[in-house]
Amino acid sequence: MPEPTGILETVLYTDDLDRAKTFYEAIMGLSPVFSDARMAAFDVAARGMLLIFRRGETLAPVETPFGTIPPHDGTGPLHIAFSIAKTDLETWRETLAAHGVEIESVVNWPRGGQSLYFRDPDGHCLELATPGLWPGH
Structure with missing residues (x-):
């Protein structure tokens, strides 16, 4: 397949x-x-x-x-994760703070990655994840 x-x-x-x-x-x-x-x-x-x-x-x-694009829509706080370089983690913290975006949670993953969780203006849960979260990342 x-x-x-x-x-x-x-x-x-x-x-x-x-x-x-x-x-x-x-x-x-x-x-x-x-x-x-x-x-x-x-x-x-x-x-x-x-x-x-x-x-x-x-x-x-x-x-x-x-061609025709089928209908779709969504409600509620959805989640997406962006991959970032480990060396950019502190710069992201500073950027978010400078724009008044509160970091909601920090997770240190068993493979060595770290994730910052925060919200966009619509309440969607965004994640910035360094390598070590998933296999191949």
């Missing part, structure tokens, strides 16, 4: 797209790739895309010249 080669897109939903775009650009340092009234797409280290959709705007299929 063939196996996937990676995760290409991760999706979060927001009630305030402008606020979310500002957070992910200014605080997380992600580069915007595309944006319209319905969604914003950000490059994540040239290895994947973070898509932020305005909540409720994707409940109907979207017809494009290339």
Whole structure:
């Protein structure tokens, strides 16, 4: 059986797209790739895309010249983790503090990795994880 080669897109939903775009650009340092009234797409280290959709705007299929995108949506505090270099951990702590983002939890993993947990403006649980969390990371 063939196996996937990676995760290409991760999706979060927001009630305030402008606020979310500002957070992910200014605080997380992600580069915007595309944006319209319905969604914003950000490059994540040239290895994947973070898509932020305005909540409720994707409940109907979207017809494009290339095909139909099926409906999707989400509610509640979702979770995503970003991989970071161990040497960048303190810089991330300082960056988050400088923007008034509270670190909710720090976890020291058995394989040697460390994770910082915090929230985006929509309450989504974000994680910054150094190598040593999972096999292959």
